[in-house]
Amino acid sequence: MRTDSTVERAESGTRLPVPTSGVVVAGATAVLSGISVFVNSSAVHAFHSSTVYTAAKNLVATLVLAAVSAAAVAGRRWSRAAAHWTTRPARPERPRSWPRRLGLAYVGVVGGGIAFVLFFQGLAQMQATPAAFLRDSLVLWVALAAWPLLGERLSGWNLVAIAGLVGGQVAVLGGPGHLALGQGSLLVLSATVLWAVEVVVARWLLPGTSPAGLALTRMGVGSLVLLGWLTGTGKLGALVSLRPSQLGWVALTGILLAGYVATWFTALARARAVDVTSVLVASALVTAALGASAGTVNLASQGLGLALIAAGAAVVVWTWPRRQPA
Numbered sequence: 001m002r003t004d005s006t007v008e009r010a011e012s013g014t015r016l017p018v019p020t021s022g023v024v025v026a027g028a029t030a031v032l033s034g035i036s037v038f039v040n041s042s043a044v045h046a047f048h049s050s051t052v053y054t055a056a057k058n059l060v061a062t063l064v065l066a067a068v069s070a071a072a073v074a075g076r077r078w079s080r081a082a083a084h085w086t087t088r089p090a091r092p093e094r095p096r097s098w099p100r101r102l103g104l105a106y107v108g109v110v111g112g113g114i115a116f117v118l119f120f121q122g123l124a125q126m127q128a129t130p131a132a133f134l135r136d137s138l139v140l141w142v143a144l145a146a147w148p149l150l151g152e153r154l155s156g157w158n159l160v161a162i163a164g165l166v167g168g169q170v171a172v173l174g175g176p177g178h179l180a181l182g183q184g185s186l187l188v189l190s191a192t193v194l195w196a197v198e199v200v201v202a203r204w205l206l207p208g209t210s211p212a213g214l215a216l217t218r219m220g221v222g223s224l225v226l227l228g229w230l231t232g233t234g235k236l237g238a239l240v241s242l243r244p245s246q247l248g249w250v251a252l253t254g255i256l257l258a259g260y261v262a263t264w265f266t267a268l269a270r271a272r273a274v275d276v277t278s279v280l281v282a283s284a285l286v287t288a289a290l291g292a293s294a295g296t297v298n299l300a301s302q303g304l305g306l307a308l309i310a311a312g313a314a315v316v317v318w319t320w321p322r323r324q325p326a
Contacts, residue, residue, distance in 0.1 A: 022271020023320045026279035029263040030313075034286020036256045037132050038294075040123065043249040050120040052238045053250070055226035058116060060254025062219040065262065069212040100208070103201045104217050111198035112222020117229060119191035125184030132284060133169045134188045139277040140166065141196030146273045149200050157319045158274060164312030165281040171305030172284060202265065203273040211265040219261060275316055282313040 047053040123131050139162060146152040154162075202214060230236040242250065267276045288306055291297030299306070 021320065022267045022269070023275055023279050023317050025263050025270065026267040026276040027282070027317075029260060029267055029276075030280050030283040031286055032256055032260045032263060033280060034283035035290065036253065036260060037135075037283065037287045038290040039249075039253055039256065040120075041127075041131070043253050044120055044124050046246055046249055049235055049238060050124040051117055051226065051229060051233070052235055052242075053246075054116045054120045055223065055230055056239060056242065056246075056250040057254040057257055058112070058219060058223045058226055060250055061257040061261065062216070062223050064255055064258035065212075065215050065219055068258070068262065069216060072212065100205060103205050104209075104214075105221075106201050107198055107205070107214060108217045108221025109225055110194050111202075112218035112220075113225030113229075115191040115194040115198070116222065116226065118187045118194070122184040122187030122189075122191065125182070126188070129173060130185065131188050132287060133173050134185060135192050136165070136169055136281045136284060137189070138192050138196050138199070139274070139281055141193055142199050142277045143274050145196060145200045146203070150203055150273060152272045152274050154274065155319070157315055158278070161278050161312045161315040161319075164308045164315065165278060168305040168308030168310075168312060169281070169284065171308060172288070172302045173305075199268070199273050199277060203268050206265065206269040211262070211269050215261045215265050218265075219258075271320070275320065278316045279313050281309060284309050 043057075044050050044053055119135070143154060143158070143162060147154060205214060227236070227239075230239055264276075267279075285306055288297050288299060288302055292299045
């Protein structure tokens with residue numbers, strides 16, 4: 001797999017240095033994710049149907065990504081960031097081979113559609129903290145899959161970081177006994193496993209696909225899947241009859257989702273999947289801080305767990321310059 005620190009601009013033949021490392025971009029993703037978890041835990045309860053809510057905010061995210069991508073295409077001659085976002089890296093593989101078509105289909109149909117339905121149906125049935133714990137188990141599933149499928153070997157530092165991240169999440173949760181295995185948790189866990197597969201597939205696709213193209217595929221195809229789901233379940237009418245207060249939630253969470261997807265695929269294009277997903281767990285720090293400001297989280301009781309999460313993420317960032325790309 002080719003993950004050079006440069007990409008080629010097709011229109012000029014020049015090579016642009018990557019301006020920001022993948023783990024730094026993943027840090028931005030973690031911040032957006034932490035805010036999104038906090039906001040979504042309240043927003044989803046403002047809707048009678050979590051699927052209607054999911055479809056609405058995903059449509060907003062698709063429109064935002066399309067607008068940003070169009071602006072980036074128009075301005076990439078003058079902006080390095082826009083060029084990296086929209087330009088497909090040079091890769092000798094045929095872009096339309098059937099494995100790549102299947103990979104793109106998985107990212108769109110499953111990652112951008114089915115997994116969202118499962119996650120938000122589960123989130124509507126449980127509290128934000130255990131839902132965040134299950135979602136952040138993504139790093140474990142990716143670590144298990146990335147080694148055999150992507151050749152991303154885990155170093156001792158990787159194991160230390162993952163141990164700190166998972167141990168911190170368990171401590172924040174209050175111990176494994178506080179994770180009730182109900183229908184909601186099973187739905188969230190199923191979505192997480194599907195997203196872990198998507199991470200591996202996306203990491204394989206990105207050396208030959210621009211982050212913008214993959215982000216639009218994920219959200220665009222996923223939105224069509226969600227609209228089909230609403231049509232089949234007779235809930236499409238509810239999508240076009242949202243109240244003003246609900247539209248506000250949809251706009252806010254849709255913009256956050258667009259930022260998350262954009263930075264997420266940019267990070268995956270520049271760093272190993274296991275490193276990016278490890279940094280993503282730091283989103284728990286942002287969610288906890290927001291919860292404390294709202295008076296719903298006691299930081300003192302979660303201090304040990306949050307410290308372990310921060311230490312685990314710091315290990316990934318600290319060791320990043322010492323490793324060569326996979």
